[in-house]
Amino acid sequence: MTPPASTRPLKVWLVNHYAxxxxxxxxxxxATLARLMDERSDVETVIVSGRGHYWNVAEARDEKADRFxxxxxxVAPANGIRRVLNMLHFALRVVTxxxxxPRRKRPDVVLASSPHLFGAVAGWMVARWFRVPFALEVRDLWPMSLVELLGLKGWHPLVAVMKVMERFVYRAADVVFLVxxxxxxxxxxxxxxxVRLATVxxxxxxxxxxxPGTxxxxxxGGPVSVVYAGAHGVPNALDTMLDAWTIIERRPDAxxxxxxxxxxxxEKDNLRALVDERGLTTVTFEDPVPKPQVRERMRDADILIxxxxxxxLYANGISPNKLYDYMAAARPVMIAVDTPINxxxxxxxxxxxxxxxxxxxxxxxxxxxxTSPEERARLGRNGAAYVHEHHDLAKVADRMAQELRTAVGRG
Structure with a gap:
């Protein structure tokens, strides 16, 4: 006889194509939340993911990542019909x-994240098969993101299908986690x-x-270093960053x-071409590196951007991972965004x-x-304190674990 979930580790399947x-x-x-929930709340998480993102290639995986x-x-291609087919392929593989x-190895709850909705629907189907609660984490708002960022029309077939999927998964979830x-x-x-909601x-x-260091x-006594660390895609508006940098390089008093x-x-190749075309001499491109190395490079920076x-789309606020990495690095952040929650x-x-x-x-x-180094240091300390108070992932993991246990308890 299987002991009740309250007296044994809570077993979670976390479905995220790009984890x-x-x-x-x-x-x-x-991966961080899974580790913290295991360490702090006796939650055993299996992360069901694909084998790579179009910019996080499969070779970057860690063979010791036994939760995966x-x-x-x-590996997912860039945006287009092949990307959509790749999402569908992932969803089919998850259901399979x-x-x-075996049912004896079933989880107590299935949590699906929504970098895309096909994976979320697959998570619901698996939860139904296992006869366990279904939880949904809403990361990006689909299909709103397609309309606002990529310019698809409301009548586009993909937008129409995603509207149906979005409503369905919101209604089907026992709890919806909001990023x-x-x-x-x-x-x-x-x-x-x-809908039962929880902010994570x-x-x-x-x-x-x-x-944080100095x-x-x-x-x-070198130049002021400005660092950007993150994706080089259309939503990141790095062309605006280079337009601004062009103004700075051409200012004789800068x-x-x-x-x-x-x-x-x-977009990285296009951005490189733009730098070459304009003859910008103080811009460098660097390959992605693991988080510990990113933090070391942030320590060298004066300003993060x-x-x-x-x-x-940003009327609902912003919560990107890298923004809190920036603020936690105790460096002042230069941010260009229109949102009521900044x-x-x-x-x-x-x-x-x-x-x-x-x-x-x-x-x-x-x-x-x-600004003086002392004032920049003050701004950086303010940002770091804010992250410690409001965006410590240990606290987020505790909240998520509690909500998942509550969903299981309600059956």
Whole structure:
């Protein structure tokens, strides 16, 4: 006889096509949450993922990541019909894995994250097969993101299909976890009924943070270093960043500054070409590296920078992983976004300007560069304190574990 879930480890299947181990470059949120829930709440998580993202390749996987059970899906191509087919292929593989899993090895609950909705629906199907609760983590708002960021029309077949899927998974979930702090109203409206919600924002395992140290420019007297670390895609608005940097390089009164772009994505080649075309001499591109190395490079920076598109999508707030990595590094953040929920502004942790406004971004960067090292250090400390208080992933893991146990208890 199987003992009740309250007296044994809670067994969770976490379905996320693009989940990767903590040792890999990229978004490691779920690997960290799984570890923390295991350490703190006796939750055993199996992460069901694909074998790579189009910018987090399969070779980046850690063979020691025993929480992962990858399904055989090719590395995802860039946006287009092949990307959609890749998502469908992943969903089919997840369902097949569920059907082939003996019931004695079934989880107590299935949690599906929504980097895309096909994986979420597959998670629901597996939960139904196992006859266990289904939990949904809403990361990106689909299909709103397709309409607002990629310009698809409301009548596009993919948008129409995703609208049906979105409503279905919201209504089917026993609990909906929200990454975006202001998205609850959207979820309730689309679902058309009351949905149990729990906010689980992105954040940082603060116990793993190194000492912030002193920026290299302060110790060596070198140029002010501005660093971006993250994806190089359309939503990241790095073209705006380079437009602003063009203004700075052409300003005869600008201080000595450098811009380092760390990461990868389908826009990287276009961005390199733009730098070459404009003859920008203080911009460098670097390959993606695991999180510990990213943190070391942030320690060398004077300013960390992040840009967004000008989109109504961010009316629900923002909660990107890398923003909290930035703030936790105790460096001032230069942010370009239009949102009512702006962590940098709330923390007094840097400078905020409107999105897709190169002139405003250039002025903000120049203002931060002209600020004394002591003032930049103060802004950085403010950001780090904010992350410790509001975005410690240990606290997020505790909340998630509690909600999952509650869902299982309700049956």
């Amino acid at each position: 990767i181990p903590e040792s890999a470059p990229g978004i490691t949120r779920h 059970e990858s399904v055989p899906v090719d 894995k569920g059907l082939r899993t 975006l702090p202001g998205s609850g109203t959207h979820v309730q409206r689309v679902a058309g009924r009351t 924002p992105n954040g940082v395992d603060v116990s793993t943070l190194p000492e 920026p290299a420019s302060v110790t060596t 201080p000595a500054m450098t811009l380092r772009l760390i990461g990868d994505g389908k 992040m840009t967004w598109r000008d989109s109504p 962590p940098v502004a709330e923390a007094d942790g840097g400078v905020s300007v409107p999105p897709e406004d190169p002139a405003a971004l250039a002025e903000g960067l120049l203002r931060l560069a002209a």
